Amino acid sequence: TTDPLVVFTPSGKRGRFAVGTPILTAARQLGVDLDSVCGGRGICSKCQITPSYGEFSKHGVTVKEDALSDWNKVEQRYKDKRGLKEGRRLGCQATVQADVVIDVPPESQVHKQVVRKRAEAREIILDPSTKLYYIEVAEPDMHDPSGDLERLRDALHAQWDLAEITADLHILQMMQPILRKGEWKVTVAVHLGDAENKPRIMNIWPGYYDGTVYGLAVDLGSTTIAAHLCDLQTGEVLASSGVMNPQIRFGEDLMSRVSYSMMNARGAEEMTSAVREGMNALFTQIATEAQIDKSLIVDAVFVCNPVMHHLLLGIDPFELGQAPFALATNNALRLRADDLGLNIHPSARIYMLPCIAGHVGADAAAVALSEAPDKSDDLVLVVDVGTNAEILLGNKDKVLACSSPTGPAFEGAQISSGQRAAPGAIERVEIDPATKAPRFKVIGSDMWSDEDGFNEMIAATGVTGICGSGIIEMVAEMRLNGIVDAPGLIGSAEQTGSDRCFQDGRTNSYLVYDGTASGGPLITITNRDIREIQMAKAALYSGARLLMDKFGVDKVDRVVLAGAFGAHISPKHAMVLGMIPDAPLDKVTSAGNAAGTGARIALLNTASRAEIEATVRAIHKVETAIEPRFQEHFVNASAIPNAVEPFPILNS
Numbered sequence: 055t056t057d058p059l060v061v062f063t064p065s066g067k068r069g070r071f072a073v074g075t076p077i078l079t080a081a082r083q084l085g086v087d088l089d090s091v092c093g094g095r096g097i098c099s100k101c102q103i104t105p106s107y108g109e110f111s112k113h114g115v116t117v118k119e120d121a122l123s124d125w126n127k128v129e130q131r132y133k134d135k136r137g138l139k140e141g142r143r144l145g146c147q148a149t150v151q152a153d154v155v156i157d158v159p160p161e162s163q164v165h166k167q168v169v170r171k172r173a174e175a176r177e178i179i180l181d182p183s184t185k186l187y188y189i190e191v192a193e194p195d196m197h198d199p200s201g202d203l204e205r206l207r208d209a210l211h212a213q214w215d216l217a218e219i220t221a222d223l224h225i226l227q228m229m230q231p232i233l234r235k236g237e238w239k240v241t242v243a244v245h246l247g248d249a250e251n252k253p254r255i256m257n258i259w260p261g262y263y264d265g266t267v268y269g270l271a272v273d274l275g276s277t278t279i280a281a282h283l284c285d286l287q288t289g290e291v292l293a294s295s296g297v298m299n300p301q302i303r304f305g306e307d308l309m310s311r312v313s314y315s316m317m318n319a320r321g322a323e324e325m326t327s328a329v330r331e332g333m334n335a336l337f338t339q340i341a342t343e344a345q346i347d348k349s350l351i352v353d354a355v356f357v358c359n360p361v362m363h364h365l366l367l368g369i370d371p372f373e374l375g376q377a378p379f380a381l382a383t384n385n386a387l388r389l390r391a392d393d394l395g396l397n398i399h400p401s402a403r404i405y406m407l408p409c410i411a412g413h414v415g416a417d418a419a420a421v422a423l424s425e426a427p428d429k430s431d432d433l434v435l436v437v438d439v440g441t442n443a444e445i446l447l448g449n450k451d452k453v454l455a456c457s458s459p460t461g462p463a464f465e466g467a468q469i470s471s472g473q474r475a476a477p478g479a480i481e482r483v484e485i486d487p488a489t490k491a492p493r494f495k496v497i498g499s500d501m502w503s504d505e506d507g508f509n510e511m512i513a514a515t516g517v518t519g520i521c522g523s524g525i526i527e528m529v530a531e532m533r534l535n536g537i538v539d540a541p542g543l544i545g546s547a548e549q550t551g552s553d554r555c556f557q558d559g560r561t562n563s564y565l566v567y568d569g570t571a572s573g574g575p576l577i578t579i580t581n582r583d584i585r586e587i588q589m590a591k592a593a594l595y596s597g598a599r600l601l602m603d604k605f606g607v608d609k610v611d612r613v614v615l616a617g618a619f620g621a622h623i624s625p626k627h628a629m630v631l632g633m634i635p636d637a638p639l640d641k642v643t644s645a646g647n648a649a650g651t652g653a654r655i656a657l658l659n660t661a662s663r664a665e666i667e668a669t670v671r672a673i674h675k676v677e678t679a680i681e682p683r684f685q686e687h688f689v690n691a692s693a694i695p696n697a698v699e700p701f702p703i704l705n706s
């Protein structure tokens with residue numbers, strides 16, 4: 055007689071096993087992803103499965119109710135004490151009796167898929183760097199002089215096949231009472247090691263530890279530091295939080311911070327402590343919000359631009375301020391929290407993504423990890439819009455990267471009525487072609503204003519200024535309505551037929567909103583504002599165009615706008631402005647904070663780290679500063695939308 059057939063869904067893996075084989079054992083042998091922390095002792099319930107009954111013509115099996123063994127004592131005790139969902143069994147206790155189809159629910163899979171909202175986005179398969187293991191350690195014996203740690207290591211080897219485990223002093227300091235309190239049964243959190251480190255015990259608890267361990271995905275920007283706190287067993291984001299980068303007091307943008315370090319003997323050091331303090335404040339905040347103990351944060355991934363990268367590490371960014379922009383290292387870094395003075399678990403592993411080049415940092419690498427241009431069949435242009443635009447262009451064959459100095463205009467800086475995105479800032483604009491009057495939406499209100507800039511919500515929130523996405527829509531709308539011409543000049547009242555245009559020194563300005571009667575601001579767009587936007591968008595466009603030259607193409611299949619700000623840009627307006635190359639509007643999508651997502655992928659899927667390191671090594675870097683064609687593209691791109699490039703999509 056042949057052994058019963060066991061089929062697992064959803065994997066479809068199958069094999070024949072002797073009557074009495076535990077389902078967990080069958081799963082292990084077939085390489086089915088079925089979780090276990092207690093190693094089959096009926097304690098953790100991570101191994102839950104659902105037997106399916108009935109006819110399975112696809113698999114050629116008929117499964118009867120008695121295909122699995124009856125509840126055994128361990129399983130029954132678990133069910134009585136902790137309960138099991140209807141139809142569930144513990145995979146480590148239930149044994150094969152006859153042909154059976156076993157469904158492994160998502161929560162019982164270690165490598166479950168972590169949900170991402172966008173259809174075109176890369177999926178995240180959970181594969182954390184730190185996992186929990188329950189073990190039973192041999193008791194000490196007068197005749198065997200081995201230490202407690204050595205016997206614990208033997209147990210990990212024998213019960214989990216984990217070899218060469220190390221432990222820091224603080225684990226040794228706490229281990230002995232815990233082993234005894236747990237009566238030689240303990241749970242350990244093991245960091246599984248990486249290219250440079252052996253596996254390491256991160257924490258130890260008496261008995262079975264029913265909790266979890268956490269990781270942080272940190273996006274260290276020049277303006278804000280944002281972090282997601284993730285449960286490393288489920289991949290779930292438990293809390294997200296951000297703080298202002300305290301380095302702002304040393305300079306608004308990166309270059310002013312580099313000059314601060316050049317001009318002050320201890321400047322770099324001051325900025326290093328400032329950013330680390332900011333980071334620690336953020337970690338305390340996020341742990342408080344999620345109500346967890348910070349010492350349970352055992353893994354963290356950082357992404358940032360090269361200057362922030364050096365300042366966080368305590369490396370003077372001097373060399374990044376001048377050609378040839380040499381990085382101290384462009385490789386990925388694997389460090390410990392206490393190397394950087396961070397107040398999470400002292401030996402928490404810190405992973406910093408590789409930098410692509412002196413101007414294109416780990417943040418761009420994270421964008422590449424999230425958007426995966428190197429896996430794309432069609433040619434995709436990814437722009438991460440911030441004070442510096444990082445640009446990637448590529449497909450499966452090759453990927454090119456550059457950065458372009460857009461300056462802070464897209465963030466509302468250096469614009470007369472500009473401001474950061476905050477409640478009260480104008481973020482959406484429409485200009486009426488007949489009256490040439492704007493209607494707008496401010497952040498914090500869902501209603502469009504009337505032509506005098508009013509509605510009930512705005513009356514409550516007030517109008518404070520224009521943020522980056524508002525400026526882009528405003529200038530594009532002004533261009534579409536003939537208020538601004540292609541070279542970027544605002545027309546006079548006679549030329550435009552609008553009394554909103556008025557002479558303002560030697561050029562004209564356009565009135566957006568007059569709140570002065572009620573003590574509010576007077577918001578106008580000056581010709582200098584237009585100029586600032588022209589410079590910023592010309593820098594962005596010429597960077598993209600230069601990469602297209604190098605690739606040997608004059609159009610791209612799709613465009614991805616990344617960056618927190620990219621999420622708010624309207625594709626149509628970006629194209630009217632000539633910020634991005636011509637492409638069908640439905641092929642222009644927003645990826646939100648792709649750098650932050652890349653950090654989360656690297657945190658939750660350890661294998662992706664080696665993958666992005668290989669990708670970055672293969673990326674061709676293009677240095678815009680030394681390319682003569684960059685200047686040429688820049689000059690042409692200063693016109694709106696462009697002096698020479700056609701934008702056929704806009705006319706179709």
Ligand code: FES
Nearest residue numbers: 094096098099146
């Ligand atoms: Fe822990 Fe089954 S493996 S209960």
